[in-house]
Every structure is written in structure tokens, then in C-alpha cells.
Amino acid sequence: MGAIFAAEKIAAGYGDVVIVHDISINADEGEIVAIVGPNGSGKSTLLKSILGFARLFGGRIIYQGKDITGITPDRAVSLGIGYVPQINNVFPNLTISENLDMGAYQIKGKASIKAGMTEIYVMFPELGTRKNALAGNLSGGERQMLAIARAMIAQPKVLLLDEPLASLSPKPANAILSKMQKIKEAGTAIIIVEQNVKKALSISNRGYVLVNGTCAMEGEAASLFAEDFSKERFLGLEARGIDKGLPCVHN
């Protein structure tokens, strides 16, 4: 089965500064792919460059077999690519249901919006009980739920999540993970950028390890996790020793 989403040989950064060098990632339907690595390794930049929130210096983005390099974020949504930023990922001055309305902005017809809304409240029952609460008044975990729900209401085929577990305590973090599992089972591919390596890999099929803006390793999540030396590197205890890992393959 071909990948539904692939970013090939991406070089990206901000202004004139290139942060990410020559990284290729892909995701199949119904797969969770984790991009992990220490602080400053370029994980978020890679994700942001896909939608044009960071500058793309080189490379191609392929979605459903088509080249969509340089697409604007609103077009990406209409094609089926959802994105949840790490910070400021809800509209604090809008209520929960209004945030979802914004996520459903491109859905035509009141009936289908309503149906989507009902579905989201089934998937995220904790949001359904507080529809009229301002997003700015929610707890960190609830906010993250809403952020994901806002992206999910557009029924994306690929969901890009930027550090969804950051600054969450274990309980809400686990709740987010179980939602991701459900989203995956419903057929949406998820690409997750995460610093919490253990948790991210625990639900992922495959993973990429980024160090200093390049891909240091890639492979099955279980095998990546099993590598002792890689654990050390993820934790930032040892930034060198890249040569020990399995090299990233560009196809």
C-alpha cells in the first residue's frame, strides 16, 4: 500500500535559517507515525513547513499521490490534512461549540455540520457537556482535547499533531493517547511530533528520530524503543553517537 502522505527531502526553517535538513517521512492510512527527538531537533519546524507555517527551502510534499508542495493551510484542510499546533491551538475567546464551528468552516450544509458535531461529541463526550464554556477557561487537558476535536470535525485523512502531550500531567496525557488510538482505528493517519518519546512510541507504528535537524534513525516503533542507546539519545543525555543508529533511508 502506498503512503497517503509523504514529505520528501525536506529542508525547512525560518527567515534565512535552515533548521531541518533533507528529512523524508511518510505515513500510511490508519497508521500512527511518531517524530521524536530532543529539544531543538527541528521536529516542530518539519511539521510546520508542511503547511507553510515555516519556510520550505526544498523538498516535496506528496498527498494521495499528488504533489501539494507549497499549499496554503486553508487548502490543505479542504484536501483532508488536519493540523493541531503545539501552543495557541484553540480560540480562547470562542466557546467549545464555536471552536468546533471554526473547525467545520469548510463543511457545506447545516445538516452535515450538525452531524459532524454530534459525532465529535460522541468521540469527545467531555466536550459535549460544556458546549458553551469559553475555550480560554478550559484545563490543559480539555484544551488539548478541543484542539484535536477542532481538527477532527473536518474529517481529515491525515492529522498532524505538534507535541499534544506537552505540559500535560499523566492522566490527561493518557486520555489524549487513547483518543489518538481511536482516531487511528477510524482510519485517519496521524503524524505526531513529541518530546515524550516513551508515550509517543507506545502508540505508534513507526517512528523517526531527529537529532540536530537531521534524521538519525527510523523504523518500527517497537524496535526504536528497544534500542538502549537510542533511549539515551532521546533523553538528550548523549547527543553524539549518531553513527551507531540505523541510517534513514530515502526512497
Next chain:
Amino acid sequence: MIVNWPQVLFNSVVTGSLYLIGAVGLTLTYGLSNFPNFAHAEFITLGAFISYGVAHQLELSLLPALIITFLITGAIGFLCYRGIFQPLARGGANMIHLMVASIALGFILRYSIGAAWSWKPLYFSNVWPLSSLWSHHDIGLLSITNLWLWLIFAAVALSVIMHLILVKTKIGKAIRATSSNPELALASGININRVIWLTWFIGAGLAAIAGIFRGADTQIWPMTGWDIILPVFAVAILGGIGNYYGSIAAAYIIGLAENIGVIALLAVGLSTEYRVGIAFLILIVTLIAKPQGLAMLFRKA
């Protein structure tokens, strides 16, 4: 000195209503485009001149003149954004560049209006000599004109309509969403350019309505908008930039402060010319003490 307090309060409502209509567009475009548009003053002035022109040429009464003026000035506002500010912002202009460009645009518009029409004041009473707008009513201590009642009605209607648009409609929610987080709005699939264009259209159109009332209440000349731009800015800043509900409260607070200030000025024997200083004072104090204005009280906008 005997003060007619009911009249002072009523005048405050009239003043506040004018500032509110003038400030809504400013605060919304400021919130979305992230720069203070000083040419907003000229949108007000244009409103006064265009309505005078259409009322004179087409022999229209207040309401149709108001609607046509809203549409024409709204279109001018959209064109100014689309033709000047948007290309500048795309080219990397920051807030200061855009602000200076808006001051320049204001000058160009102001002196073009003066050259094209006149610097000599024009009066709506010449186009609508028999209109009931000018009739006076005396109710107890109050002296009221129909024009003022129309102005208050317009401000109330505007408040209700804008509230319904911002809370009930998809585009209104998108305006609030884009104002608070443009990146997330884009990532939600909102075409934020269209949202910004529409806001500039509405904002300039509302400025024009303020211009009609200001022009009818005083005179129409190229400085009509500039004469009230300071309190209009004070309303936008006191209300919290981009915060519609805050600007409603701020408009009436400043209206009240100005009218009480006039009495204070008279009491100490100073000229009422200093009344503009009152709004300026509120502006400065707000910026020093609470730059976010009343926004914290009205988070929903």
C-alpha cells in the same frame, strides 16, 4: 453654576453613540490587521461628503442616503486595504510601516476631498431643509432633536446587529477567531483574507455612518473625521483593541467623561475647546495603567 444634569447625561449618550459607530470599524480592523488605521478618520469624512453628495444629487432622504454611503465607503475601505495595506503587509511591512502608510493615505484623501469638493463647510440643513431631523422637543429639562434620537437608535441597532453577526453567523465567528489567532484560523480552513476584506468593508461603512451623523450635527468639511478621530481612538484602546463589547462600554464612558469634563472646564473658566483633551487624557491613562483596556471584562469578543 447650575448644571442641567439630565441634559448632560443625554448628551453623553449622544456623544457616546457617535464614538461607538465611529470606533467599531477601527477596533475590528485594528484587531485583524494589527495596525491602527489613521485613514479611518477620512472614511468618516468621506461618509459625510458622499452622503451629502448623493442626498443632494439624487434627492434622497436620510435612510437611503445612509445605505448608499455605507456601501460606497465600504467599497473604498476594502480597496484601500486590498490595494495598499495588504500588498505592504505581504511585502513584510510591520505595524509602524502600515501605520505611517495609513497616515499618508489619510492626508491624500483629506486634501483630495478638499480639492474635489471644498474646504468651505457644507450643511445637511441645506439638502434637507424641511426634514424633521432638525425638530426640537423639550421634555422636562431635556432639549432633544430628532437627529440625536436617530443617532442613538443607529448606535443601538448597530450594537444589536453586530452582536448577532459576531455570535450567530459563521462569518462573525470567523472574524472573532481570526482576530484572536490568524494562524489557527488558517489551519481551520478559514480563508482569512476574505474575513479581513469583509471587515474592512464593514469598518469603513460604519465609519461613514458616523460621518453622516457628525456632519449633520455640526458641519461637513475635510476635517470632519479628523475632528473626532482622537476620541474614536480612545474608545478603541479603552475598549481593548479588537474587542467589540469593550468598545461599547468605552464609547459611553468617554462620552460621559467628555460631557462632564466640559462642565468642569466651564466651572474653572477654561475654554470648552479643551474637551478633546479629555479623550486624550483617558487614552494616555489607559495606555499607562491598563494597555489591554476593558478587554479582560469582555473576553468573548
